[in-house]
Amino acid sequence: KAGVTQTPRYLIKTRGQQVTLSCSPISGHRSVSWYQQTPGQGLQFLFEYFSETQRNKGNFPGRFSGRQFSNSRSEMNVSTLELGDSALYLCASARTGSYEQYFGPGTRLTVT
């Protein structure tokens, strides 16, 4: 069974631009969560989607948004990029009713 896939793996953007990251969950998993990982703040929860609905949201500004499609694939968008948004963005998926989350390899975003 294929794991969680994320595209692109690496991205370089300029401050003020916007970016869209994509995540394909493990087949059959309907829950997708997004996390930001930085050396200073560690792993922080962004939001969670289930059946195309945002179920939970972390403490991030409104510039961070996401959505989920009917096939459970998810995208997250960051608008008006800031230098501090440079991070590894991780996507995790889970089966319905399970607490176990499986992470993808992440997208390394660099904002210059």
Next chain:
Amino acid sequence: GENVEQHPSTLSVQEGDSAVIKCTYSDSASNYFPWYKQELGKGPQLIIDIRSNVGEKKDQRIAVTLNKTAKHFSLHITETQPEDSAVYFCAASYKRGSQGNLIFGKGTKLSVKP
């Protein structure tokens, strides 16, 4: 809000020795405690987890213990091998009925010297 403290931040052991990483959580409503291993350039890999109704769980060389009263949980790795070298994260899930909302510790960099 929920907070997870993890210690130590770095740990160096000789191959064959045991390694112990400890975490504490703040929200007594937390009911799920996973441990992840992250190697360089990869996403976190779930290695073991424990639910709040269980005190201990083992999987070969890895074990996790949970003390709900003290709000402590620990990862024990026995007979360490060089391939155990990685960053380990503990986490707690504090929202009942939610599959997201993992709150992570800051991580422990484990180095196993051959």
